[in-house]
Amino acid sequence: HRQLTPFPPGFLWGASTSAYQVEGAWDEDGKGPSVIDARASYPEGTSDYTVASDHYHRFRDDVALFAELGLKAYRFSVSWSRVIPDGDGEVNPEGLQFYVDLVDELRAAGIEPIVTMYHFDLPQALQEKGGWSSRATIDAFERYARVLLDALGQKVTYWLTINEQNMMVMHGAALGILPPGTEDPQREVHQQNHHMLLAQARVMRLVHDVAPQAKVGPAPNVACVYPASPDPADVVAAEDFSAIRNWLYLDVAVRGRYNTLAWAYLTEKGWAPQIEDGDLQVLAAAEPNFIAFNYYASHTVAAPRGDGTDVGGTGDQHIVTGDADVYRPAENPHLKKNAFGWEIDPVGFRTTFRQISDRYGLPLLVTENGLGAYDTLTEDGRVHDDYRIDYLAQHIEQMQQAITDGVDVLGYCPWSAVDLVSTHQGVRKRYGFVYVDRDETDLRSLARYRKDSFTWYQSVIRANGLS
Numbered sequence: 060h061r062q063l064t065p066f067p068p069g070f071l072w073g074a075s076t077s078a079y080q081v082e083g084a085w086d087e088d089g090k091g092p093s094v095i096d097a098r099a100s101y102p103e104g105t106s107d108y109t110v111a112s113d114h115y116h117r118f119r120d121d122v123a124l125f126a127e128l129g130l131k132a133y134r135f136s137v138s139w140s141r142v143i144p145d146g147d148g149e150v151n152p153e154g155l156q157f158y159v160d161l162v163d164e165l166r167a168a169g170i171e172p173i174v175t176m177y178h179f180d181l182p183q184a185l186q187e188k189g190g191w192s193s194r195a196t197i198d199a200f201e202r203y204a205r206v207l208l209d210a211l212g213q214k215v216t217y218w219l220t221i222n223e224q225n226m227m228v229m230h231g232a233a234l235g236i237l238p239p240g241t242e243d244p245q246r247e248v249h250q251q252n253h254h255m256l257l258a259q260a261r262v263m264r265l266v267h268d269v270a271p272q273a274k275v276g277p278a279p280n281v282a283c284v285y286p287a288s289p290d291p292a293d294v295v296a297a298e299d300f301s302a303i304r305n306w307l308y309l310d311v312a313v314r315g316r317y318n319t320l321a322w323a324y325l326t327e328k329g330w331a332p333q334i335e336d337g338d339l340q341v342l343a344a345a346e347p348n349f350i351a352f353n354y355y356a357s358h359t360v361a362a363p364r365g366d367g368t369d370v371g372g373t374g375d376q377h378i379v380t381g382d383a384d385v386y387r388p389a390e391n392p393h394l395k396k397n398a399f400g401w402e403i404d405p406v407g408f409r410t411t412f413r414q415i416s417d418r419y420g421l422p423l424l425v426t427e428n429g430l431g432a433y434d435t436l437t438e439d440g441r442v443h444d445d446y447r448i449d450y451l452a453q454h455i456e457q458m459q460q461a462i463t464d465g466v467d468v469l470g471y472c473p474w475s476a477v478d479l480v481s482t483h484q485g486v487r488k489r490y491g492f493v494y495v496d497r498d499e500t501d502l503r504s505l506a507r508y509r510k511d512s513f514t515w516y517q518s519v520i521r522a523n524g525l526s
């Protein structure tokens with residue numbers, strides 16, 4: 060048995076949400092529509108996000124629950140179109156005030172706010188002007204970030220730029236940033252990616268300039284990639300997939316330059332973005348203070364067979380979609396799956412920590428990790444979610460292994476603080492420590508109930524780790 064290094068004092072035990080999934084009040088107090096609100100249809104079974112968990116109206120009660128839970132940190136996102144309804148025009152003071160109040164409420168409860176500037180919900184008005192295909196959106200993002208920093212730069216230490224940019228790029232159509240009918244979607248989405256990378260780099264620089272005491276980092280989804288077998292061709296496929304899925308984004312965000320394997324892939328496909336004079340200097344100047352990342356599961360891929368059966372996967376961003384030229388998705392026989400078909404791999408969490416830390420040498424902050432499950436509210440007003448406790452405990456154990464390996468971990472913010480509307484499977488797929496009484500279409504009481512995982516996580520935080 061290995062002697063494990065304890066979690067450091069001040070470790071940020073937290074929990075996460077995102078604006079469109081939790082707030083509701085989708086058109087209240089001057090908020091403009093986002094690409095999420097403007098969707099013509101939602102993934103199968105997914106409800107709309109108009110009320111969500113009604114956090115906009117209940118945030119003080121929710122923060123009181125977070126305080127009771129003992130959270131040291133709460134990671135949430137700001138809705139860009141609540142603050143600037145059309146994305147680049149007038150500031151909406153009421154929208155901005157909501158976040159000032161939320162941050163003040165958190166601070167008063169001794170909870171560190173961790174703020175994501177943009178979590179999938181681009182203002183629809185910007186989307187209509189070309190969205191991330193237009194370089195004007197880079198300026199709009201920088202201006203929006205300046206508005207946030209002016210209002211909150213002295214109150215918030217931890218800033219995240221863009222949530223899961225890599226998933227938006229790999230699933231651009233599903234996540235609403237790619238206009239339907241785009242002629243060459245892959246080329247377009249990689250041009251958008253370049254623009255998002257520039258926007259992110261400019262905003263990281265801006266944070267250093269206007270709020271030098273604050274810290275800023277990117278927040279991609281990172282997953283270690285296994286070869287399906289020791290066949291050297293599978294190993295190459297796994298490295299290629301990891302370069303395309305993980306390092307394409309993080310190398311630019313942290314090292315300020317494109318990953319060579321990923322760049323070769325984009326070039327061969329004809330998807331390499333156009334780079335203008337000065338862009339590379341902008342990317343190189345960003346200097347993040349830490350890397351935030353979301354981890355749900357590892358991936359396993361094999362070399363393509365070249366027999367016409369190679370492309371597989373679904374619209375779910377957590378499941379690999381194949382590329383017939385480079386890799387094919389594979390099952391990992393060592394892993395179990397959750398009720399929604401996602402693999403569960405706590406040891407892969409440790410591997411992912413080690414890989415990111417080795418490559419970049421920066422402190423790491425986990426901004427999502429968790430188990431989506433069907434929960435049942437029992438008559439005693441509880442949810443007996445021992446399956447969620449198991450998942451979280453195993454991941455916390457592996458995080459402690461990573462810390463013992465020498466990885467610098469700032470904190471752990473599982474998904475999600477309270478139940479919210481999932482990105483792919485609606486309300487029925489729950490993640491929270493707190494149950495919210497509603498289903499897909501019936502809003503019921505929207506009352507909050509503590510799950511068993513709430514009581515369990517409370518004791519983990521109190522003990523600064525697993526006992």
Ligand code: BG6
Nearest residue numbers: 077222223431480481482483484
């Ligand atoms: C992450 C997103 O990709 O995964 C969240 O940042 C999302 O917004 C989470 O909710 C879980 O995915 P899903 O589809 O189960 O909600």
